[in-house]
Amino acid sequence: MDILKTIESYAWSAPDQAAIISDGDVLTYRNLDTYSTALAHWIASNCENHKVPIIVYGHKEALMLVCFLACVKAGHAYCPIDISVPAQRVQKIAETVNPPLILCPGTNPGSTPEEIFQTVSPVILNQDKIQSIITGKSDVNTASSSMEAFYDHKDKELFPVTGNDTFYIIFTSGSTGTPKGVQISAECLSNFLDWSAGLGYPSQEKTGAVFLNQAPFSFDLSVMDLYTCLACGGTLWTLNKETQSDYKWLLDSLRKSHAQIWVSTPSFADMCLADPYFCGELMPDLRLFLFCGETLTNHTARQLLERFPKGKIINTYGPTESTVALTEVTITKELLDNEPVLPVGRVKLGSLIEIWDEQGHPVPEGTNGEIVLLGNTISTGYYQLPEQTQKSFFQCERDGQTIRGYLTGDCGYLKGGMLYYQGRIDLQIKLHGYRIELEDIEQNIQKLADVKNVVVTPNIQEGKVKSLTAHLVYEGLIENRLKTAKKLKEEMKQFLPDYMIPKKIHFLEQIPMTVNGKADRKRLGGETT
Structure with missing residues (x-):
């Protein structure tokens, strides 16, 4: 699908149809x-x-x-x-x-x-x-x-x-x-849209539909709502940062949106589910939930099906390097009853998923290994970073064709063609849908005065990262741990966006080490503030 030509065709066939409504501003x-x-x-x-x-x-x-x-x-x-x-x-x-x-x-x-x-x-x-x-x-x-x-x-x-x-x-x-x-x-975006436009129900049935936008445009999840919406001739209804931070405004905006297609991280849905008013009566037109960016739990999906009986839930998986997502599975009550840990779906047409061991060899079905993605939506690499591109991307032959591949660093297994995600192999995590390298946070906290050493660990509940803890060796004066922690968090804002700032700070005299001389992340703990 050529998105530019598609938008041009809607400009002729439906010129007055709203393409986006953002904070009261409307563009046709x-x-x-x-x-x-x-x-x-x-x-x-x-x-x-x-x-x-x-x-x-x-x-x-x-x-x-x-x-x-x-x-x-x-x-x-x-x-x-x-x-x-x-x-x-x-x-x-x-x-x-x-x-x-x-x-x-x-x-x-x-x-x-x-x-x-x-x-x-x-x-x-x-x-x-x-x-x-x-x-x-x-x-x-x-x-x-x-x-x-x-x-x-x-x-x-x-x-x-x-x-x-x-x-x-x-x-x-x-x-x-x-x-x-x-x-x-x-080409990657075009191939993605050929698939995403038909998620849930046919693209022609989405013409004029309102798509909900939760993620910032600098986050790849927004590509799923923004361009899928435009590909279908729909209307994008954006929720800005201020609206999302005020629950009363948020519910009011959701009600006014008349959204039919919900695109968000599971964490955002969890936040909305905390209020009993978030249900089918608030959003009677809602037909489809599209989730990507992090683990969708059985509990969250079950609540959504109970509150939105007319809604269909689709779980997807894919890193930024795969053009948002390349798997899908419809979450039904039967699946919820049979699968306590939900799968992330079957691969789309034009893509392949393989599971490799540490030596780069495919493993038998049902065996854990690194998730390797191949196909027509794989990124061409990292901008101005040839060495990192070479480490993560490759080309190979499959069925007589040369295709691009990407080593995700994710762990998982295949069962009956269905992919099950098992977390990260390295120090990368997903928090509220954002992909974060823990070392990225550590490198930036290390810039603060009097921070001698730091290790950041994720706090996990039900298989999902809920928050982060920074374990610090701090050489400055600590008269009050709460005040010092608050001061450090304020200083972190110079270098880190809000979603990367650890919720808790744990002060240590030294970082525990493994026998190999690395930080022992499993042993880290103690009183937090």
Whole structure:
């Protein structure tokens, strides 16, 4: 599926259909197509090197979608960054990408874009400048081209991203303390949408349906709601950070959404289920739950089926490197009765799942090993990281064809063609749907004054990570553990987003070690604050 042509077709066949509703702002399919084309012409006239991605910085603004599509129409990959990401981490990403242009369709109450991106020096377009360009009333000038040049080339043919060209780059947690960018090609996204548009029920039955967006656009789960919605001619209803943090506002927004398709992490559903008002009466139009990003428990699925008897639940699995997800299973009451630990599904058409042992050999069915993914939605690798790409990605022959593969680092087994996820082999975890390298957190906490050593461990309940604990060897003065822990958490915000900050801090005189001289994570414990 060519998503750009699909959106263009809806702009002609259903021009007034809302494509996105975000915090009261509405963009129709006609708006989305025409605005993104206008901005694409400006980008094409001012950013000649198509190989360099463009950063889009904001938080779920409707205008972010215009920016995404404009970049791609102009031949550039886009890299979304949410404003909740700490400035220093944003700067690391910007230094890695080194973009020719940064689009800022939203506002950050804490800092200006110029302050955030001070370590790089690209052209920065804020919301007002973007609005001026797409409405044709701009006096924006760049070092290389004026608006007169833009209008002179307005009818020049655009050369969008296609095939193996990178469509978007999403940065995930890295074990070195520096985020790594996962490149997803236009072909990967197209193959993903051919599958995701039909999840639950046929795509043509989703035309005009409201899709719920919970995840930030810098998190790959949002690709499942955003592009699947646009592929079906639906309407994306976004829940911004403020709405999600206030339960009264959240329930009110859910009620007003008239959502038919729910896309979220299981943790978000758990939070909603804490309120008895979250049920079929609140959202009578809801037909389908799509879950990805972390473990869906039997308990959560059972509650949802009880409260939403008209709803269908689909569990999926896949890391960012596989283009969101590539397995699916419908969760029925019969499955819940027979499977205390739910499977994550069967692999989609065009993909393969193999389970390998430590030597890289396939293991018999039912045997645990590393989950290896192969097929037509596997990423082309990490941006500007050839060594890490070579370690995790490979090409191989299957059925006479050369296909890409990815070593997930996940543990699992296959039974009757169904995949069962068993956790991580390494120090990577999933928390609230976010993929996190524990070493990433440790590297950044180590930057704080008086922190001599640190180990971060996950707190697991029912097979799911609920929170994190930081075990610290702290050389500073500790008069009050609670106050010191609070101070350290505030300092962590310089380097880490909120979801990566440990909930508990445990002070130690030294980190226990294994006989091999490594931190003994299993022995860590004690009084926490």
